[in-house]
Amino acid sequence: MSDLDEFKATYFDECSELLIDLEEQFIAIQDGDKSSDRMNAIFRAIHSIKGGAGAFGFTSLVGFAHEFETLLDFVRNDKIDFTNEVIKLCIRSNDLVADFVEAARNGEELDPEYGATEKAKFVALCKASSGDSGDESGEPMEEFDIEFTPVLVEMEAPTEKVTEGWLVEFIPFRELYTSANDPLLLLRELAELGDVEVKAILKDIPLLTDFEPFSVYCTWEITIKDKDIEEESIREIFEFVDGDCELKITKFEMPVDEQAFKEDAKSEDLEEDEDMPSFADLAAEIAPKPEPEKLKPKVADNAADGAKAAPKAPPVGMQSIRVDLDKVDRVVNMVGELVITQSMLTQQMDDNLRHRYQELVRGLEVLATTTRGLQDSVMAIRAQPVKSVFSRMPRLVRELASKTGKKIKLEMVGENTEIDKTVIEQLSDPLTHMIRNSADHGIESVEKRVESGKEETGTIRLSAEQAGGSILIIIEDDGAGINRERVLQLAREKGVVGEEQQLSDDQIDNLIFAPGFSTVEEVSDLSGRGVGMDVVLSNINKIGGSVIVKSVPGRGTRMTLRLPLTLAVLDVMLVRVAGCPYVIPLSSIVETMQCARVEFGRLPTGARVLKVRGEYVQSMDLASHFEMTTDVDEKDRFVVLCEAEGTNKLALIVDAIIGQQQVVIKSLEENFERIEGIAGGTILGDGSVGLIVDVQGLKNSISNQRTVAA
Amino acid sequence: MEALNIKDDYENGEISAENSLQLIAFSLGDQTYSVEITTVREIRAWNGATPLPNTREFVRGVINLRGTIVPIFDLRARFGDGQTSPTKTHVVVVMSVGEKWVGILVDAVSDILTINKNDIHPVPEGNSSGDSELLRGIITHNDQMVGMIDLHAVIDGAKIEE
Numbered sequence: 001m002s003d004l005d006e007f008k009a010t011y012f013d014e015c016s017e018l019l020i021d022l023e024e025q026f027i028a029i030q031d032g033d034k035s036s037d038r039m040n041a042i043f044r045a046i047h048s049i050k051g052g053a054g055a056f057g058f059t060s061l062v063g064f065a066h067e068f069e070t071l072l073d074f075v076r077n078d079k080i081d082f083t084n085e086v087i088k089l090c091i092r093s094n095d096l097v098a099d100f101v102e103a104a105r106n107g108e109e110l111d112p113e114y115g116a117t118e119k120a121k122f123v124a125l126c127k128a129s130s131g132d133s134g135d136e137s138g139e140p141m142e143e144f145d146i147e148f149t150p151v152l153v154e155m156e157a158p159t160e161k162v163t164e165g166w167l168v169e170f171i172p173f174r175e176l177y178t179s180a181n182d183p184l185l186l187l188r189e190l191a192e193l194g195d196v197e198v199k200a201i202l203k204d205i206p207l208l209t210d211f212e213p214f215s216v217y218c219t220w221e222i223t224i225k226d227k228d229i230e231e232e233s234i235r236e237i238f239e240f241v242d243g244d245c246e247l248k249i250t251k252f253e254m255p256v257d258e259q260a261f262k263e264d265a266k267s268e269d270l271e272e273d274e275d276m277p278s279f280a281d282l283a284a285e286i287a288p289k290p291e292p293e294k295l296k297p298k299v300a301d302n303a304a305d306g307a308k309a310a311p312k313a314p315p316v317g318m319q320s321i322r323v324d325l326d327k328v329d330r331v332v333n334m335v336g337e338l339v340i341t342q343s344m345l346t347q348q349m350d351d352n353l354r355h356r357y358q359e360l361v362r363g364l365e366v367l368a369t370t371t372r373g374l375q376d377s378v379m380a381i382r383a384q385p386v387k388s389v390f391s392r393m394p395r396l397v398r399e400l401a402s403k404t405g406k407k408i409k410l411e412m413v414g415e416n417t418e419i420d421k422t423v424i425e426q427l428s429d430p431l432t433h434m435i436r437n438s439a440d441h442g443i444e445s446v447e448k449r450v451e452s453g454k455e456e457t458g459t460i461r462l463s464a465e466q467a468g469g470s471i472l473i474i475i476e477d478d479g480a481g482i483n484r485e486r487v488l489q490l491a492r493e494k495g496v497v498g499e500e501q502q503l504s505d506d507q508i509d510n511l512i513f514a515p516g517f518s519t520v521e522e523v524s525d526l527s528g529r530g531v532g533m534d535v536v537l538s539n540i541n542k543i544g545g546s547v548i549v550k551s552v553p554g555r556g557t558r559m560t561l562r563l564p565l566t567l568a569v570l571d572v573m574l575v576r577v578a579g580c581p582y583v584i585p586l587s588s589i590v591e592t593m594q595c596a597r598v599e600f601g602r603l604p605t606g607a608r609v610l611k612v613r614g615e616y617v618q619s620m621d622l623a624s625h626f627e628m629t630t631d632v633d634e635k636d637r638f639v640v641l642c643e644a645e646g647t648n649k650l651a652l653i654v655d656a657i658i659g660q661q662q663v664v665i666k667s668l669e670e671n672f673e674r675i676e677g678i679a680g681g682t683i684l685g686d687g688s689v690g691l692i693v694d695v696q697g698l699k700n701s702i703s704n705q706r707t708v709a710a
Numbered sequence: 711m712e713a714l715n716i717k718d719d720y721e722n723g724e725i726s727a728e729n730s731l732q733l734i735a736f737s738l739g740d741q742t743y744s745v746e747i748t749t750v751r752e753i754r755a756w757n758g759a760t761p762l763p764n765t766r767e768f769v770r771g772v773i774n775l776r777g778t779i780v781p782i783f784d785l786r787a788r789f790g791d792g793q794t795s796p797t798k799t800h801v802v803v804v805m806s807v808g809e810k811w812v813g814i815l816v817d818a819v820s821d822i823l824t825i826n827k828n829d830i831h832p833v834p835e836g837n838s839s840g841d842s843e844l845l846r847g848i849i850t851h852n853d854q855m856v857g858m859i860d861l862h863a864v865i866d867g868a869k870i871e872e
Contacts (some may be wrong), residue, residue: 333777337777580760580761581760625763626763626764627763627764628761628763666777666778666779667779668762668772668779668781670778670779670810671778671779671780671781671810671811671812672762672772672779672781672810672812675762675763675764675765676764677763677764678762678763678764681760681772681779683774683777683779687774688758688760688773688774689759689760689771689772689773689774689779690760691760691762691763691772
């Protein structure tokens, strides 16, 4: 990977973070919080995206972001009323920015007309407001507009003294370069403001022998001879390098000769130096309040102002580092091994040893606590709030609402609940599918809702909470509920359910997860796509989770996802089959029984069924399924009753049950390939490899055999 | 050119560096086979493996190599001579094939050979057993035939296709 590719990857990482943040800000704004802090956060985020895009030459993204930014600037300067109309436009534009970023990431080029309507709206809004602003405030236009109308100058003249221009001293620090900023770009942007004279101060450049390639020797003095520019506009250009450079902006009111001017500036710099740290705050303080009187005071006054603002200024930023996920994964894996070794050691201590080596026992106890603590801390590193998945949903719901013509509101609760990153990655698709399902099938059309006396707007509620060792994610809608008659009828037609079979309401509801079942006859653009909810279920099962549906006709549907907190460590039951160790995930085990104490029946096909509590369950001899021979007598063997999905159970017959333990999942595919019926491997306490039984896979292989036989 | 001459003198006409290839030779019954030394990661004594279901007989199972699961192939079974009955003196040669690490079970490691690339003979074609596909070439060492194993071919087709 070249350096540029790496920078790009970082840029896109940052973009995703910024877009998530933007989505959050807009949700807050939609809920009525129109504070200037939010507007500034949005503005900065869009500006960051634009800046990076410019550096990498994503012109269409830059073009759109620029117009959007212009609009945002008008809004935050109160030149445009932040009406619901405008908010809607902004949210829509935010989605478009996300599209542009996505296209740039994939190296695609969007239709040149993409976002043109929105762009036109921005321009129209800005034009309308700049017409007004001439009458009202007499402020110059936004920084990116280079053409200034004479009206503005006339209006400004009577209210305040004419500024002749600005002297900007720009002293970049090393950090500015290390974070890949280029002074040239900044200077160019400055030049867009007006007539600029740039002077590079080269006196600090040492002889080549003393020259350190990574040091910074060059500073600049820029004179802007344009009286209509506000200090704020200049500062905004340097907003990105804030903290990475020293910036002194002084204004001069007469066209003085260069030398005299410089001295003047220097004396002011002295006063200002003491207050330097508050400069960042100063910019933050000034930005949302562009009233002329705030801008008029000279630097010294401003500094005082800034100092006052300091207490409520935001903290220096979260103390965080970016770490390659691979590195974290390695630590997680090793800690997993450690936990297992530790529990193995503890198991080795029998009563006899315990009495003899009490110190050792105490040591092991401390070790146990420490490893648990270590494990928790490491898992916390990799844990992420579900927000990163949830934040994509509002957009999805908006799109679904506009496509279906329904009115849908999305409520989200508990976005800050943290789950392991590996689980989060697996969560996005199922969640998207379920939300689609709710919007498409759950929520009724406006007319229908009114007819049945509901609010016009349907609500989908997405919530996350931690419950013991798992996370519950609940998707609830107040729609029509599952049409049980139709589901059952369809299931019968498709042969998912036998003609005579009687099902309880809950069983019918859960039929929507049955393989090959889809309640919509015609595949709709939204939720159909040929795959049904069975894919959701298998995805969730894959990560050791489960799904339950509850529905009340006419009132709504609730789907509950139960997910493990982590995928790194798995609670399993260790069993023996034909002399080989196998492990079965504890989450899928219902109960275990001795073969001698249960009844088996035989189907005409030759398959054996287990009778348990009046229920007949398909049974499978693991040894013969895996084509191995066992010499353990039938009556000495054990039955492990497993439950892979909602309603179907599977009885696995094994030679012996060894015990329960925690294991770290290892991939077989890394060095070999996927094997049917095996979900992976794990290293057992004695160093040998145990194989993890894929209960879902075994179940599927049975149904495949059945279809082949039929 | 001068440097080359000196080297030739020094090595007394032996194999020059750019043409040489080092192989690890191992025995399987009375036959000797070899693999390139650069692919070999580790040689360890046989210590059992966990058998894998639904695989061909030449897949002996998987072992734990410092926390990574590595499959073991029985070379004898791969060549169609039936499964090896391994003892503690049998050896697993762990190698990297592409991105993957695999082990092959052999009787013993016998030698390290330095050969000239030009001395590799092609494998005669038309062998009905298909064994020729498992070799990349043949060399002669001490008047004995040494087959060079084609690792990709050896590990291919390990899974039983339905």
